[in-house]
Amino acid sequence: MxxxxxxxxxxxxxxxxxxxxxxxxxxxxxxxxxxxxxxxxxxxxxxxxxxxxxxxxxxxxxxxxxxxxxxxxxxxxxxxxxxxxGLTQDWSVAIVGAGNLGRALANYGGFGTRGFRIAALFDADPAVVGDEVAGLSVRHIDTLEDVVSVEKVSIGVIATPAAAAQGVCDRFVSAGVTSVLNFAPVVLSVPDGVDVRKVDLSIELQILAFHEQRKADGHEGPGWIGALEA
Amino acid sequence: MxxxxxxxxxxxxxxxxxxxxxxxxxxxxxxxxxxxxxxxxxxxxxxxxxxxxxxxxxxxxxxxxxxxxxxxxxxxxxxxxxxxxGLTQDWSVAIVGAGNLGRALANYGGFGTRGFRIAALFDADPAVVGDEVAGLSVRHIDTLEDVVSVEKVSIGVIATPAAAAQGVCDRFVSAGVTSVLNFAPVVLSVPDGVDVRKVDLSIELQILAFHEQRKADGHEGPGWIGALEA
DNA sequence: ACGCCCTTGTGAATGCGCGCACAAAGTGGG
DNA sequence: CCCACTTTGTGCGCGCATTCACAAGGGCGT
Known part of the structure; x- marks a missing residue:
């Protein structure tokens, strides 16, 4: 050839x-x-x-x-x-969960500059719906399907409590979202063809703790004193 | 033995x-x-x-x-x-950066239940110092060394803007911290013996975008020239 | 034009992680 | 007591990832 x-x-x-x-x-x-x-x-x-x-x-x-x-x-x-x-085209992102984490994500500047547009921010709590976050008005979760379809959302971000995550994920998937970024501490199950990536703060800390313990076991000394010196 | x-x-x-x-x-x-x-x-x-x-x-x-x-x-x-x-012992964690992300982390409940105690939350902005977050009063970054030593902090979390991250990391390290969890979008350099784990929201989205693009390439027409088909 | 020096691109070797498939081991019923 | 069934623990082969080391290729000075 x-x-x-x-x-x-x-x-x-x-x-x-x-x-x-x-x-x-x-x-x-x-x-x-x-x-x-x-x-x-x-x-x-x-x-x-x-x-x-x-x-x-x-x-x-x-x-x-x-x-x-x-x-x-x-x-x-x-x-x-x-x-x-795939950053030469724009991707619409929807975030579910307008708690601390959801707001942090919406305000994170690094997205817009790299081809990602935050199309919507959802929450289930009526007390938060309507709040202004990062130039967006928080929408009620029940409008998720409409917005996903109208805004052509292809990436869904889950920043809800663990108990709500699978339900939100299912709604994303049936609305046609095929990529999910999950911050909730649960294992999501999705059909074939849907990508899920997980970010779990607590797991990261536990991995660090494991290595930290091992360091302490080895020296048996106070690990956090005088590692310095020159 | x-x-x-x-x-x-x-x-x-x-x-x-x-x-x-x-x-x-x-x-x-x-x-x-x-x-x-x-x-x-x-x-x-x-x-x-x-x-x-x-x-x-x-x-x-x-x-x-x-x-x-x-x-x-x-x-x-x-x-x-x-x-x-290593979760049978308690680990003290210090968070630097009391912005949206830092507050989200401080409020995240999953830590306390698993042997992690948030010992302090720092920020460089005097306007934020003194704020009450998750039962903690935000302290000024200049007290980092003292607090790390007094509270025996072994894990440091960096939730600052990218430009400040390496400096904060260096201060953590010279104060004796040997495990760092970094949320800032930079590659940190640390001496041997210090563990760094990175959580990068923007990278996760980019990886999803790559797979999303490939899915689209497969179903729709060829992106440029038919590499598919016989 | 020629040869030196720099850097890329990659063959090859090594190591790690995954998953199959099965022997070992323990349980419970007759 | 024995046998059939369940589930663990692991030996083994495969494929991916990382790293070394070097040949191929291109620029630049003379």
Whole structure:
């Protein structure tokens, strides 16, 4: 088979690579703000906190966008990664749960700048409905289906208490949402074809506690005193 | 030296297993509330959303705590996992950043019930210092070192804007904190012996966007040139 | 034009994690 | 007491991910 077209990607980018692309993207954007035109894999890897061979292999999955002896063109690489991640188009996001976390998410500025538009913020509590948060008026959860359909929401964010999460998820799914980001501490079950990613604050702390305990077991000393000194 | 304690395993629990133990723990706690005395690997795996063989292998890393033909004793397993994760002791947590996210974290109830105590909430903005959040008075960031030492804080949570994160992290580290949970969208650099875990909302959304785009590519027409079809 | 030096892109080796499938072990009924 | 049934614990093979190390490729000075 002769390869006429550049053939950028073979339909299969490893999941681990996908998870790192946003990190590279952020590093590249900080470089562009500093006016750096090109960057080597070593520098970029250092900024992103990864091994340089890993970075090169990751980028090679997108295509050959570097120049040997020189490095990568920052602007061009930003465009290629953005395109691969689907950030050249806009995605509508709906958040359910206007508690502390939901409001924090709605106010988080990092979304808008990267192709994500918060289309709506829902809550079940009538006392909160109508509140103004981040330029949005909190809507009642019963309007979820309508809004998802009208605003073409494709990503749903669940920031409710655990007990409500599966119900909200089901409503998202039957309204046609196929990607869910879940902050509630429950395991959601969804049909095939729907992606769920979980962010669980309490789990992260427990993992840290495990390692912390192990450190203490090893030294058996007061771990948090005098690790410093020079 | 004979060891009285069962001494479950050597010092090697796989990282992937550690990350799942909190999930099992939560599933077990929901079973205990329902009064279930024992549970099989199949049931528990189903609740936790994992393969049953994987669950058994995970638990086998802690020791042989099941009974063949019966299953696992719920209470006993809860205790063993808690002990392994270090949740039988209390951990003091300090949060820096009393913005929306910091407040959400401070108000999140799931911590206190699992051996985590929020010792303090800091902010750099004098306008916020003194605010009452979740029963805590927001303290000025300059008191961080004192509080970390007095309250024996071992886990630091960073919920600041990106620009402030590395500085806060450095102060945590030199005050003796050896575990950091970072919500700011930056890659933190820390010396050896300090653990950092990252929670990045924007990265999660970007990963979802990637998969969402791929789903759309498959069903709709070819994005650019028909790589599909024979 | 030529050769030196730099950096990319990737073959190959290693290690880790997952899941199947089965032997070992314990329970309960007859 | 024995047998059939249930469920654990794990040996094994497979595939993915990470890292090393190096050949291929391109720029630049002379």
């Amino acid at each position: 002769t390869r006429r077209t550049p053939r950028p990607r073979e339909r299969g980018i490893p999941e681990a690579t996908v998870a790192r692309l946003p990190v590279y993207l952020r590093a590249l954007q900080s470089l562009t703000e500093r006016g750096t035109p090109t960057v080597s894999s070593g520098e970029l890897a250092s900024i992103a906190g990864v091994n340089s061979a890993k970075l090169r292999k990751d980028l090679s999955h997108l295509g050959s966008y570097g120049t040997r002896g020189v490095g990568y063109d920052v602007e061009y690489l930003i465009y290629q990664i953005s395109r691969e991640l | 004979t060891r009285r304690t069962p001494r479950p395993r050597e010092r090697g629990i796989p990282e992937a297993t550690v990350a799942r133990l909190p999930v099992y723990l939560r599933a077990l706690q929901s079973l205990t509330e329902r009064g279930t005395p024992t549970v099989s690997s199949g049931e528990l795996a189903s609740i936790a959303g994992v393969n049953s063989a994987k669950l058994r292998k995970d638990l086998s890393h802690l020791g042989s705590y099941g009974t063949r033909g019966v299953g696992y004793d719920v209470e006993y397993l809860i205790y063993q996992i808690s002990r392994e994760l």
